[in-house]
Amino acid sequence: KQEVTQIPAALSVPEGENLVLNCSFTDSAIYNLQWFRQDPGKGLTSLLLIQSSQREQTSGRLNASLDKSSGRSTLYIAASQPGDSATYLCAVMDSNYQLIWGAGTKLIIKP
């Protein structure tokens, strides 16, 4: 059974710092891995999608990596801003085309 874990559960850093969020999964048989952002009380916004054959994707200040063999992904945020404060969710699409979700990392960027 696929399980997705995100560490840490919460993170607070000063504005301007670079930071890394971690996601691990137990079964390497995935189609893709996705990172989402969720603002308090809101729906989810897709940030990056990495296909199983890819190793990374970049969008602006965000870079996501995927190491399928070790069951790990990282989301790198460069030059963090207060507007980056949100909960970041990682999800893997398993062999049944279902998304399996981590519990998220709550990120606070202090001005």
Add this chain to the structure above:
Amino acid sequence: SQTIHQWPATLVQPVGSPLSLECTVEGTSNPNLYWYRQAAGRGLQLLFYSVGIGQISSEVPQNLSASRPQDRQFILSSKKLLLSDSGFYLCAWSGTSESETQYFGPGTRLLVL
């Protein structure tokens, strides 16, 4: 462009009352549709998904049901709510390619008292 709507935004219901949450998608045809529940501090749990009108797959046993009366309308229902049904309900859609990303609605916060 595609948009997804959910209503109501918040709902407070007594135990044992019925429930109907609605989700509609605009700007796309024949989307895959999903209902998720998000509990505090936990990942999203897939409740139902649909690949077409009248086609509903259930992922977990529960007292909830789903229906898709129209191509871009997805309804989550219950005849009698339980306290454990409280949570944040999210509707999402994706294209028909199974490995595409999903696009989420704004969610409905349900509190059962």
